[in-house]
Amino acid sequence: MADLASAAGRRWHKPPLIKSPLLRWGLGLGVALYLAFAFGTTEVNWERVADGIPRGVRFISAFFPPDFVSRWDEIVDGIAESLWMTVISTVVGIALSVPIGLGAARNLAPRPVYYFCRGVLAVSRSFQEIIIAIFCVKLFGFGPFAGFVTLSFATIGFYGKLLAEDIEDMDPAQAEAVRATGAGWFQWLNYAVQPQVLPRMIGLGLYRLDINFRESAVVGIVGAGGIGATLTTAFDRYEFGSAAAILLIIIAIVMAVEYTSGYVRKWVQ
Amino acid sequence: MPVRDAGTARVWQRRERAQQLAIWACYLLAGMTFVLCWNLVSEKTIWAFVWDAHNQAGDLAARMVPPRWDYMEQLWWPIWDTLNIATLGTFMALVFAVPVAFFAARNTTPSRFLLRPIALFFIVSSRSINSLIWALMLVANLGPGVLAGIIAIGLRSIGFCAKLLYEAIEEIDEGQVEAIRATGASGPQVLAYGVLPQIMPAFAGITVFRWDINIRESTVLGLVGAGGIGLQLNASITNLAWTQVSLILLVIIATVVVSEWISAKIRHAII
Numbered sequence: 061m062a063d064l065a066s067a068a069g070r071r072w073h074k075p076p077l078i079k080s081p082l083l084r085w086g087l088g089l090g091v092a093l094y095l096a097f098a099f100g101t102t103e104v105n106w107e108r109v110a111d112g113i114p115r116g117v118r119f120i121s122a123f124f125p126p127d128f129v130s131r132w133d134e135i136v137d138g139i140a141e142s143l144w145m146t147v148i149s150t151v152v153g154i155a156l157s158v159p160i161g162l163g164a165a166r167n168l169a170p171r172p173v174y175y176f177c178r179g180v181l182a183v184s185r186s187f188q189e190i191i192i193a194i195f196c197v198k199l200f201g202f203g204p205f206a207g208f209v210t211l212s213f214a215t216i217g218f219y220g221k222l223l224a225e226d227i228e229d230m231d232p233a234q235a236e237a238v239r240a241t242g243a244g245w246f247q248w249l250n251y252a253v254q255p256q257v258l259p260r261m262i263g264l265g266l267y268r269l270d271i272n273f274r275e276s277a278v279v280g281i282v283g284a285g286g287i288g289a290t291l292t293t294a295f296d297r298y299e300f301g302s303a304a305a306i307l308l309i310i311i312a313i314v315m316a317v318e319y320t321s322g323y324v325r326k327w328v329q
Numbered sequence: 330m331p332v333r334d335a336g337t338a339r340v341w342q343r344r345e346r347a348q349q350l351a352i353w354a355c356y357l358l359a360g361m362t363f364v365l366c367w368n369l370v371s372e373k374t375i376w377a378f379v380w381d382a383h384n385q386a387g388d389l390a391a392r393m394v395p396p397r398w399d400y401m402e403q404l405w406w407p408i409w410d411t412l413n414i415a416t417l418g419t420f421m422a423l424v425f426a427v428p429v430a431f432f433a434a435r436n437t438t439p440s441r442f443l444l445r446p447i448a449l450f451f452i453v454s455s456r457s458i459n460s461l462i463w464a465l466m467l468v469a470n471l472g473p474g475v476l477a478g479i480i481a482i483g484l485r486s487i488g489f490c491a492k493l494l495y496e497a498i499e500e501i502d503e504g505q506v507e508a509i510r511a512t513g514a515s516g517p518q519v520l521a522y523g524v525l526p527q528i529m530p531a532f533a534g535i536t537v538f539r540w541d542i543n544i545r546e547s548t549v550l551g552l553v554g555a556g557g558i559g560l561q562l563n564a565s566i567t568n569l570a571w572t573q574v575s576l577i578l579l580v581i582i583a584t585v586v587v588s589e590w591i592s593a594k595i596r597h598a599i600i
């Protein structure tokens with residue numbers, strides 16, 4: 061009986077997530093040290109923050125109700141520009157990313173082409189859209205053309221990489237079967253590779269359309285056209301009512317695009 | 330099998346005629362939309378500037394090399410700020426994302442008709458507004474500085490983390506949860522012992538993934554005044570100090586590559 065009592069007295073403990081106690085405590089200590097150091101060195105002007113609170117309240121109250129009327133024409137213009145930009149940059153970006161994606165697939169391209177294409181993809185992916193947008197505005201002048209180039213370039217990095225990975229993962233047996241019929245290189249591409257990657261790629265294209273619209277709302281901040289320019293102007297003039305209206309419209313459009321693209325993706329796959 | 334009669338021979342085709350026509354109609358429609366959009370953008374473009382772009386590019390490239398290496402001394406502090414914005418922003422996002430995710434997941438939400446839609450709306454609005462726009466709003470309200478950047482990154486990441494997390498929660502194995510419940514565990518105990526251990530790997534993966542994205546995003550927040558290396562970038566561009574700009578861009582690439590490497594290593598260790 062004594063055995064049972066002592067056994068019942070022992071409590072079960074959940075096994076820890078990280079097994080090694082040294083690593084566990086070391087990690088905890090490291091995080092604590094980092095947090096202390098980070099908070100210690102972060103300069104926050106609390107007076108300015110306190111000043112900002114009434115303004116923040118005014119901003120939040122501007123959402124009830126948002127002011128759609130006084131800047132309506134500018135808002136419509138900005139949204140339309142964003143939408144045009146989104147469409148053409150997605151189309152052009154995907155069109156350009158197909159050859160680059162083919163070149164970046166290890167099982168398709170010769171080594172030098174492979175490294176070159178991977179390099180292009182890496183450069184396109186490592187910069188934020190907004191930094192590219194700054195340079196495009198510098199080169200092409202203010203307006204939606206700069207935004208179009210920016211978004212197309214960003215699309216190449218995203219789409220090309222995923223296309224290349226999808227081609228690398230394809231079923232080699234099907235490709236070999238088509239090649240065995242004596243198909244030429246383009247026929248091989250068209251009948252062996254394309255049908256295998258197309259359904260997923262259509263889905264990803266729609267997803268990229270979605271991302272491009274979101275980004276098109278941002279590139280306007282540095283002058284590359286679209287609704288972002290209207291939004292920045294509204295903030296600069298402290299017209300919080302109009303800013304709230306623009307934000308709500310952006311959210312509504314993003315939701316609409318996301319739902320339709322999700323629906324189409326389900327239908328395609 | 331779709332075949333076409335060509336005189337005496339029968340030729341194989343990939344698709345039936347109706348299907349092929351439908352596909353061509355789709356292409357035509359897409360082409361027309363594209364041309365329409367292109368014309369609208371082209372109307373607002375000053376083409377003289379576009380044709381001049383190669384001169385501008387050459388000029389800019391000439392001004393950007395060589396990078397001004399000694400400017401590096403003034404960059405260490407902004408880099409530290411950038412890292413802090415990304416890391417503390419991720420922390421903040423996680424603190425809020427976990428409850429939101431539990432409210433949003435179909436199998437753990439306390440009320441399906443009230444709290445779940447609210448949580449989902451939170452997630453969508455946080456996700457559809459870019460961190461730069463969040464930063465723009467916060468700088469207008471809280472003033473420029475690192476704090477606005479941290480909150481902006483945090484607000485943007487809540488939706489992202491909560492969405493991935495609630496999808497992970499919905500995919501857990503119900504059998505384990507039921508086993509814990511059968512021992513007579515209370516609601517919080519079921520969450521702690523039945524649900525949490527199952528989503529911990531996903532949680533860690535999401536955290537590192539988002540941290541990596543946040544490093545990228547925090548490099549540009551300074552453009553609207555929210556602290557970090559973007560402030561230096563903006564100042565250098567306005568002063569036309571292109572040799573400094575090229576150095577900053579190199580630093581940004583290096584930071585992004587290092588953070589990507591770290592996050593890949595950690596994710597590899599977890600999964």
